[in-house]
Amino acid sequence: MARVKPPLFLARAPYRRRRLRDAARLLPVVGLFLLLVPLLWTPKAEVSLSSADVIYFFAVWLILIGLAAAFAPGLRADEQQPEEEED
Amino acid sequence: MPFNLLVAACLLYVIFLFTVAFLVERRALIGRLGWLRSPLVYTLSLSIYCTAWTFYGAVGYAARSGLEFLTIYFGPTLVFVGWWWLLRKLVRIGRQYRVTSIADLISSRFGKSNTLGVIVTLIAVVAATPYIALQLQSVVLSFGVFASAAPDGQAPLDAGSTAIWVAVGLALFTILFGTRNLDAKEQHHGIVTAIAVEAVVKLVALLAVGAFVVWGIAGGVSDIIARIDAAHLNAWQVQPGRWTGLIFLSAVAVITLPRMFQVMVVENDDEGHLARASWAFPLYLMLMSLFIVPIAVVGLERMPAGSNPDMFVLTLPLAEGQGSLAMLAFLGGFSSATSMVIVESIALATMISNHIVIPLWLRWHPTAGAGDDLRVVVLRARRIAIAAVLALGYGYYHVSGGSAALAAIGLIAFLGVAQVLPALIGGLFWRGATRVGAMCGLVTGFAVWAFASFLPSFGPGAALSEAVFQQGLFGLSWLRPHALFGTEAMDPLTHALFWSMTLNTAAFCLGSLLTFPGPVERLQGAAFVNVFDGGAGPQRWARGQAEPEALLTMAQRILGEEAALTLFQSAARDQGKEGFLPDPTPAFLDTLEARLSGSVGAATAHAMISQLVGRAMVTVEDLMAVASESAQIMEYSAQLEAREAELTRTAGALREANEKLTQLSIQKDAFLSQISHELRTPMTSIRAFSEILTEGDLPPDMVAKYGKIIHDEAKRLTRLLDDLLDLSVLENGTVQLNLEMANLQQMIDTALTAARQTRPERSFVIHRDLPSEQIYLKTDADRLTQVFINLISNARKYCDAENPELRIAVRQRAGRVMIDFIDNGSGIPKESQALIFEKFARLTDANRAGGAGLGLAICREVMTNLGGSIAYLPGQGGAAFRVTVPLRLEKAAA
Numbered sequence: 001m002a003r004v005k006p007p008l009f010l011a012r013a014p015y016r017r018r019r020l021r022d023a024a025r026l027l028p029v030v031g032l033f034l035l036l037v038p039l040l041w042t043p044k045a046e047v048s049l050s051s052a053d054v055i056y057f058f059a060v061w062l063i064l065i066g067l068a069a070a071f072a073p074g075l076r077a078d079e080q081q082p083e084e085e086e087d
Numbered sequence: 088m089p090f091n092l093l094v095a096a097c098l099l100y101v102i103f104l105f106t107v108a109f110l111v112e113r114r115a116l117i118g119r120l121g122w123l124r125s126p127l128v129y130t131l132s133l134s135i136y137c138t139a140w141t142f143y144g145a146v147g148y149a150a151r152s153g154l155e156f157l158t159i160y161f162g163p164t165l166v167f168v169g170w171w172w173l174l175r176k177l178v179r180i181g182r183q184y185r186v187t188s189i190a191d192l193i194s195s196r197f198g199k200s201n202t203l204g205v206i207v208t209l210i211a212v213v214a215a216t217p218y219i220a221l222q223l224q225s226v227v228l229s230f231g232v233f234a235s236a237a238p239d240g241q242a243p244l245d246a247g248s249t250a251i252w253v254a255v256g257l258a259l260f261t262i263l264f265g266t267r268n269l270d271a272k273e274q275h276h277g278i279v280t281a282i283a284v285e286a287v288v289k290l291v292a293l294l295a296v297g298a299f300v301v302w303g304i305a306g307g308v309s310d311i312i313a314r315i316d317a318a319h320l321n322a323w324q325v326q327p328g329r330w331t332g333l334i335f336l337s338a339v340a341v342i343t344l345p346r347m348f349q350v351m352v353v354e355n356d357d358e359g360h361l362a363r364a365s366w367a368f369p370l371y372l373m374l375m376s377l378f379i380v381p382i383a384v385v386g387l388e389r390m391p392a393g394s395n396p397d398m399f400v401l402t403l404p405l406a407e408g409q410g411s412l413a414m415l416a417f418l419g420g421f422s423s424a425t426s427m428v429i430v431e432s433i434a435l436a437t438m439i440s441n442h443i444v445i446p447l448w449l450r451w452h453p454t455a456g457a458g459d460d461l462r463v464v465v466l467r468a469r470r471i472a473i474a475a476v477l478a479l480g481y482g483y484y485h486v487s488g489g490s491a492a493l494a495a496i497g498l499i500a501f502l503g504v505a506q507v508l509p510a511l512i513g514g515l516f517w518r519g520a521t522r523v524g525a526m527c528g529l530v531t532g533f534a535v536w537a538f539a540s541f542l543p544s545f546g547p548g549a550a551l552s553e554a555v556f557q558q559g560l561f562g563l564s565w566l567r568p569h570a571l572f573g574t575e576a577m578d579p580l581t582h583a584l585f586w587s588m589t590l591n592t593a594a595f596c597l598g599s600l601l602t603f604p605g606p607v608e609r610l611q612g613a614a615f616v617n618v619f620d621g622g623a624g625p626q627r628w629a630r631g632q633a634e635p636e637a638l639l640t641m642a643q644r645i646l647g648e649e650a651a652l653t654l655f656q657s658a659a660r661d662q663g664k665e666g667f668l669p670d671p672t673p674a675f676l677d678t679l680e681a682r683l684s685g686s687v688g689a690a691t692a693h694a695m696i697s698q699l700v701g702r703a704m705v706t707v708e709d710l711m712a713v714a715s716e717s718a719q720i721m722e723y724s725a726q727l728e729a730r731e732a733e734l735t736r737t738a739g740a741l742r743e744a745n746e747k748l749t750q751l752s753i754q755k756d757a758f759l760s761q762i763s764h765e766l767r768t769p770m771t772s773i774r775a776f777s778e779i780l781t782e783g784d785l786p787p788d789m790v791a792k793y794g795k796i797i798h799d800e801a802k803r804l805t806r807l808l809d810d811l812l813d814l815s816v817l818e819n820g821t822v823q824l825n826l827e828m829a830n831l832q833q834m835i836d837t838a839l840t841a842a843r844q845t846r847p848e849r850s851f852v853i854h855r856d857l858p859s860e861q862i863y864l865k866t867d868a869d870r871l872t873q874v875f876i877n878l879i880s881n882a883r884k885y886c887d888a889e890n891p892e893l894r895i896a897v898r899q900r901a902g903r904v905m906i907d908f909i910d911n912g913s914g915i916p917k918e919s920q921a922l923i924f925e926k927f928a929r930l931t932d933a934n935r936a937g938g939a940g941l942g943l944a945i946c947r948e949v950m951t952n953l954g955g956s957i958a959y960l961p962g963q964g965g966a967a968f969r970v971t972v973p974l975r976l977e978k979a980a981a
Contacts, residue, residue, distance in 0.1 A: 076362035
């Protein structure tokens with residue numbers, strides 16, 4: 001039962017798959033950042049809600065959904081593969 | 088609108104759901120689910136996250152605090168788009184270990200401890216009760232909106248009886264479809280499909296109301312944007328703590344809410360569905376909240392002051408005379424409330440029966456016979472639990488009077504279930520998390536939540552006295568419910584979130600660090616944390632003395648006769664046995680336990696089997712033995728590997744040596760024939776000319792000429808023999824060295840002069856760097872010069888360039904001097920480089936006038952005797968040799 005060391009470098013396809021996983025892991029972090037950025041906006045004089053705020057949040061939302069939808073097929077195909085070393 | 092029509096619509100709708108659930112159950116029974124197991128149904132079923140609180144309450148929330156309602160959706164969005172982090176692992180574990188609820192997951196991870204299961208169950212029940220009350224309240228309120236003539240939603244008609252009827256109806260529906268069978272895997276296809284249908288209804292309803300508001304009342308998108316700007320809706324408050332805290336809280340809740348866990352993990356049919364839901368569910372949430380702000384703005388504009396903004400979704404269409412739209416909205420709200428209550432009560436009932444009722448029942452009836460079917464007990468327990476959960480919810484509604492604002496209760500419930508998070512995350516990612524740690528964390532978090540959030544929600548003077556609010560518990564001012572440890576700056580919810588999660592996590596970590604886990608805990612910890620590494624890990628059972636028959640009896644009590652017999656029969660067949668009784672091997676016990684835990688939870692299944700097997704459970708010693716065994720195997724294989732590598736190396740060296748030997752032998756044969764030739768040629772001419780001379784009668788000049796030829800040939804023979812002698816002396820190491828200080832430049836000068844005799848007709852350009860040659864060496868100057876002469880002569884002989892050049896470069900490094908001789912010829916082919924220093928080696932036959940191929944061999948022996956070396960330098964644009972000598976040769980080295 002010789003322990004096979006995982007290869008240090010990967011072919012192009014597995015390399016892309018791993019980077020896709022990295023992107024999928026980063027996505028919520030990016031999302032949280034974008035949702036917290038408005039906290040740093042200069043407080044406006046009036047306290048009423050502006051439509052720009054609403055549009056900003058829905059735009060961020062749509063972008064997150066779009067990216068997740070773009071990643072999902074690749075990640076799902078990835079899951080059918082035998083599990084590789086995580087890194 | 089007549090109230091009766093409303094009731095009739097509700098009933099029709101419920102009957103419709105019944106039919107859907109019933110048909111799906113029928114299809115599931117014959118195993119033809121088809122598209123009903125698609126990612127779409129899975130995603131839609133996840134939408135029970137959107138309860139009546141979100142359906143009605145979001146508008147009220149937006150009217151009261153602006154965009155803050157969005158945080159409730161942002162958390163789940165982040166969790167789902169980041170599914171690769173957590174949800175993937177959660178679902179994998181849930182499927183692999185047949186987890187039946189979140190309490191089962193926690194208890195199973197921490198050594199199948201039923202105590203933990205009980206704690207999580209209690210937390211879930213306490214947190215869910217107000218939440219269920221909230222759903223009842225929203226249904227009652229929406230009934231009230233229709234019943235009252237004035238559409239202000241404030242006059243609920245006979246609220247009490249409505250709530251009772253709704254609660255009873257829901258209990259019946261849930262019992263009918265949630266506890267029809269006790270599946271090996273706790274799945275309810277009928278209910279899930281009915282919930283997916285309800286998800287569509289509520290989405291369509293909300294979108295319809297929104298579209299009506301935007302394009303029916305307002306004049307399109309740009310108009311609604313203008314209205315939003317004009318309305319004096321509260322801006323989303325710039326409270327970084329609350330904003331961030333709410334996003335975190337909702338993110339946690341979507342993982343830990345019992346109903347979310349039920350649909351997300353327990354009812355999951357295919358891990359691939361999660362990938363689709365990772366974007367589809369956020370999309371659903373976004374669509375659900377798309378029109379919230381417009382509805383709130385227009386509602387505030389059009390409705391009379393003092394109307395309940397929580398009911399705008401209903402009252403707005405009603406006020407505009409859109410009866411059917413209002414009816415659709417009502418059904419949407421009804422769907423939201425019912426689907427949540429149904430799934431929540433199923434999830435809670437599963438927990439209650441698996442972690443509280445069954446263990447108690449087993450304690451009281453430890454040796455029940457084969458006849459009594461435990462499944463009946465389980466199902467009955469669940470039915471009663473469902474009724475009890477709904478009764479609790481109704482009780483809470485009744486006691487609280489249904490007056491509190493919807494959103495506040497929802498958030499408090501979120502925070503309650505969020506206390507499971509540290510144990511869950513720790514259990515999934517940290518092998519060091521222990522049962523005691525999890526218990527400490529859960530109890531601490533629950534206590535802080537109850538004290539700082541749940542009990543105060545009843546208002547001052549209700550659960551906690553006025554004095555506690557003002558002066559703190561026991562009069563300690565740092566124990567005030569809304570200002571623990573003197574932190575008054577935060578709003579109550581953020582405050583409770585901060586302290587409960589902090590203290591919970593701290594207690595969890597501390598407890599885990601300080602305690603030592605038992606064997607089952609460690610096994611389960613490794614299995615859960617490394618769930619993606621494949622392999623089942625070590626066996627959980629040692630071979631026990633269990634009677635297969637007793638096992639079968641027990642399995643029948645839980646799985647039912649048919650299923651248990653099938654399981655045992657196939658296991659027996661796998662072991663190569665006939666009949667229904669397999670040997671109680673560890674593998675079989677594992678399988679059996681997994682099947683049982685799908686029905687009654689891991690802790691109970693484990694307890695039942697260990698009851699029969701006796702002390703065949705693994706111990707820490709067993710674990711260590713297994714570990715050291717595998718460590719030994721690994722060490723052994725590492726040794727084998729090392730040995731193999733060494734063998735490979737040796738074989739390579741041998742092969743190389745063999746090649747060299749073969750080539751040398753060829754060379755030697757060639758040399759022998761050649762040396763005979765070399766010896767014979769001068770001998771022949773000597774003999775021939777001496778014969779001529781002995782005949783006499785020759786003119787004196789001819790005599791002189793022939794005599795010279797004889798002399799030359801004799802000299803050549805002598806030289807050849809000298810060389811051979813020299814070489815053998817050098818090789819034997821018996822050579823005498825005359826060590827003295829000598830100038831390197833002088834040696835090179837001498838060598839150049841001496842070598843000029845070789846092919847004197849060729850004119851060489853010599854490149855030297857005279858200053859660098861000013862080095863005094865302590866060595867045998869004559870021998871070293873001999874090497875130089877040899878190298879320079881070789882260059883003169885073999886350099887095939889048109890305008891031959893020779894470069895001599897001298898360098899000094901670390902007590903050694905390197906002298907390079909580089910010509911501009913074509914050099915020595917790579918395959919020959921290894922051979923040139925061998926005796927008798929000669930590359931071409933073109934210029935063999937010089938010697939017998941001993942020159943470089945002698946050079947090498949000389950250099951070895953001088954404590955230095957000679958080597959061929961490849962890649963210098965010609966033949967290049969590097970002579971390395973020590974700066975000061977000591978006597979000992981000679």
